Amino acid sequence: MAEVIKREEQKLENTWDLTSIFESDDAWEEAYKAVEQRIGEEEKFKNGIDSKETLLEVLEFDREISEAFGKIYVYAHLKHDQDTSNDTYSGLETRARxxxxxxxxxxSFLTPAILAIPEDTLKEYAESEQLKEFKFDLEKxxxxxxxxxxDKEEQLLARAGEVMHTPTQVYGMFNNADLEFPSAVDKDGNEHTLTQGTYIxxxxxSDRTLRQSAYENLYSQYGQYKNTLSQTLAGEINTxxxxxxxxxxxxxxxxxxxxxxxxxxxxxxLVKTVNDNLHLLHRYTELRKEILELDSLKMYDVYTPLVKDVDFKVTYAEAExxxxxxxxxxxxxxxxxxxxxxxxxxxxxxxNKGKRSGAYSSGTFGTNPYILMNWQDNVDNLFTLAHEFGHSVxxxxxxxxxxxxxxxxSIFVAEVASTFNEALLADYMFKKLEDKKKKLYLVNEQLEGFRGTVFRQTMFAEFEHKIHELREAGEPLTASRLNEVYGELNQKYFGESVDYDEYIDVEWARIPHFYMNYYVYQYATGYSAASSLSKxxxxxxxxVAERYINEFLKKGSSNYPIEILKNAGVNMADSEPIENAMKVFESQLxxxxELLAELK
Known part of the structure; x- marks a missing residue:
C-alpha cells in the first residue's frame, strides 16, 4: 500500500477550490474583522421589540450577520480539515469558533426578546406581509x-458554548491529528500503512492475517487510551x-x-422494529460464516467481501x-x-497526511456545497461519493x-437525499452489469450498506441512548462501563455466529458520531425514507422525480421535517417505512x- 502523501503533494484538480469563499487568508481576515466589529449593533434592540417593524429589523440583522459568519466558519473548518496538523488553520478554526x-x-437576547411579545401578538406579526419570510421561524x-x-440566563449559556464544545474538540484533535497506529502485517510479513482512511x-x-493485524493494531491503540477517551465522551454527554x-x-x-x-x-x-428483525442480521452473519468457510467468524471478518476473485476496482474517473x-x-x-x-x-x-478521516458534505448559504473524500479505488467509495453528492445537491x-x-x-431529513442517491446507483449498476459475479459482489455491497446504515446505526442509537440514561441516573461513564454496554449490544446485534473478543468492546472510542447528540438514529430512519422515495x-x-425535488430537496427548513417527508411521499410517523426497509434487506438476502446458487 502506497505511503500517504503530504497535503502540498496533492494535485490542484483533486482538491476543493475554497477561493470561491475567500480569495485568500487575508480576505478571510478582513471578513472576520468586519463581523467582529458589527457585534454590538444588537444593543439598540435590547430595550424591547415593540412593533413588527422593529421585529423585522432585528431579524434581518440576525440573518445578515449570520450569513457573513457562516462563510467565515466554513472556510476555516474546511482549511483545517484538509490538514489537521497545520497549526495556521487550526488557529483559524479556533478563532472562528x-x-x-x-x-x-x-x-442570545433575541429569542427571549421575541418571546416577550405576547403569543397572540406574535402570531399576528407573523401573518403580516412584511414578515412572511420569517413566518415559520416565528411559529417554531x-x-x-x-x-x-x-435574557441573562440565555446569555450565560451562550458564553458557555465554547467551553461545552471542548470535549468534541479534544476528541477530534486526538483522533485525527495525534493518534497513530502500528502498520498492519500480512501473511507474508509485508507491512501496510494503517490509518483511519485505510482501516476498512x-x-x-482476502488475507485474514492482514485483517486480524489491522483490527487488533487499531483497537489496541484505542484500548491504550480508553480511560482518557471515556472521559472526553463523558464530558460530551454531560453537556x-x-x-x-x-x-x-x-x-x-x-x-x-x-x-x-x-x-x-x-x-x-426504530429500535423496536430493528430488534424485532435481528434474525435477518443473524441470518446474514451465519451466511457469511458459511461462505468464508470459517470455523470461527471474528469481528475482523465481517467486512471482507463474500464474493472472491472479482476484479471490481473503480477509479475516481470511472466513479464520475x-x-x-x-x-x-x-x-x-x-x-x-x-x-x-x-x-x-x-x-x-x-x-493526505493529517486530513480529517471519513467523508462529508459541508458549506453554508452563499458557498458551494463542498465534499471531503479520502478516495480509495473501490465500489464502496463510489457509493460514498453518490451519498455525499446527495447531501450537496x-x-x-x-x-x-x-x-x-x-x-x-433538519438532521432528521439530512440522510434521505444521500441514501436516495445510493439506491439509484445500486439499481442502475445491477441492471447494467452483465457479469454475475460482479452482480453478486454488488448485492453483497448492498447488504453491507444496509448492515452499516440500518442495523449498525440503530445499535449505535441504542448505545447512545443507554449511556445518556446512565448519566442522567447519576452513574459515571467509566471505560469499563462503556465497554460493557457496547460489548453486550454488539453481541445482541450480530448473534451467536460471531466469536467475540475484547477488542470490539472499545469500538465506541472510535465513533465520532457519539459526539453529535442523538444524530445516528437518523441514518436508519433516513435510509428507510430514501428506500421508499427512490422506489x-x-x-x-x-x-414523481419532480415531486421529490420540489417538495423535498427545495424545501430546506420551511416546514417541519416529518411534514416535508409526508408531502414528498413517505410518512415517518409510524413504523411502516422501517418494516419496509427490513423487507428490502430480506429480499437482498x-x-x-439465488445468484450464489446460479454460480455454483
Missing amino acids: SLGVSLSTAL LNTQRPHVLS DLLKS HVFSAQARNYHSSRHQALKNNHIPEEVYDN EWLLSALQPLGEEYVGIVKEGLDNRWVDVYE HSYYSRQNQTSNQSGY QVLEGGSE DQFE
Whole structure:
C-alpha cells in the first residue's frame, strides 16, 4: 500500500477550490474583522421589540450577520480539515469558533426578546406581509416558550458554548491529528500503512492475517487510551444532560428530538422494529460464516467481501461516469448540478497526511456545497461519493430556493437525499452489469450498506441512548462501563455466529458520531425514507422525480421535517417505512443466495 502523501503533494484538480469563499487568508481576515466589529449593533434592540417593524429589523440583522459568519466558519473548518496538523488553520478554526460564541452571546437576547411579545401578538406579526419570510421561524419559536430562559440566563449559556464544545474538540484533535497506529502485517510479513482512511479497506482484504493485524493494531491503540477517551465522551454527554436540565426538558433525548419536532416514539419505533428483525442480521452473519468457510467468524471478518476473485476496482474517473448515468431518473437539471460539482472542484478527493478521516458534505448559504473524500479505488467509495453528492445537491437546491434563515435542513431529513442517491446507483449498476459475479459482489455491497446504515446505526442509537440514561441516573461513564454496554449490544446485534473478543468492546472510542447528540438514529430512519422515495421515483418516472425535488430537496427548513417527508411521499410517523426497509434487506438476502446458487 502506497505511503500517504503530504497535503502540498496533492494535485490542484483533486482538491476543493475554497477561493470561491475567500480569495485568500487575508480576505478571510478582513471578513472576520468586519463581523467582529458589527457585534454590538444588537444593543439598540435590547430595550424591547415593540412593533413588527422593529421585529423585522432585528431579524434581518440576525440573518445578515449570520450569513457573513457562516462563510467565515466554513472556510476555516474546511482549511483545517484538509490538514489537521497545520497549526495556521487550526488557529483559524479556533478563532472562528470563538467568534461564533461571541456572536451567539451577542444574539442570545433575541429569542427571549421575541418571546416577550405576547403569543397572540406574535402570531399576528407573523401573518403580516412584511414578515412572511420569517413566518415559520416565528411559529417554531412560539412552540419553544417552555424551554427558553431569561435574557441573562440565555446569555450565560451562550458564553458557555465554547467551553461545552471542548470535549468534541479534544476528541477530534486526538483522533485525527495525534493518534497513530502500528502498520498492519500480512501473511507474508509485508507491512501496510494503517490509518483511519485505510482501516476498512484492510478489513476487506482476502488475507485474514492482514485483517486480524489491522483490527487488533487499531483497537489496541484505542484500548491504550480508553480511560482518557471515556472521559472526553463523558464530558460530551454531560453537556447534553446539563443543557436539557437547564432548559426544562425531561431528558437529553427529549431536547435533541424536540428541537427538530420529532416525536420520541420515532426513536423507540426504530429500535423496536430493528430488534424485532435481528434474525435477518443473524441470518446474514451465519451466511457469511458459511461462505468464508470459517470455523470461527471474528469481528475482523465481517467486512471482507463474500464474493472472491472479482476484479471490481473503480477509479475516481470511472466513479464520475457511473454517478452521472445512475442519476438520470432525476432529470437533466439535477445531473447538471452534479456535473458542475465534479468539474468545478467541489470535491477534495484523496487522502493526505493529517486530513480529517471519513467523508462529508459541508458549506453554508452563499458557498458551494463542498465534499471531503479520502478516495480509495473501490465500489464502496463510489457509493460514498453518490451519498455525499446527495447531501450537496440537497443543500444546493435548498440554498437556491429558500432564504438563508430557512435554507438549512433538519438532521432528521439530512440522510434521505444521500441514501436516495445510493439506491439509484445500486439499481442502475445491477441492471447494467452483465457479469454475475460482479452482480453478486454488488448485492453483497448492498447488504453491507444496509448492515452499516440500518442495523449498525440503530445499535449505535441504542448505545447512545443507554449511556445518556446512565448519566442522567447519576452513574459515571467509566471505560469499563462503556465497554460493557457496547460489548453486550454488539453481541445482541450480530448473534451467536460471531466469536467475540475484547477488542470490539472499545469500538465506541472510535465513533465520532457519539459526539453529535442523538444524530445516528437518523441514518436508519433516513435510509428507510430514501428506500421508499427512490422506489417511487424509479417506478413513477419524471412526475414523481419532480415531486421529490420540489417538495423535498427545495424545501430546506420551511416546514417541519416529518411534514416535508409526508408531502414528498413517505410518512415517518409510524413504523411502516422501517418494516419496509427490513423487507428490502430480506429480499437482498434472497437475491444473494439465488445468484450464489446460479454460480455454483
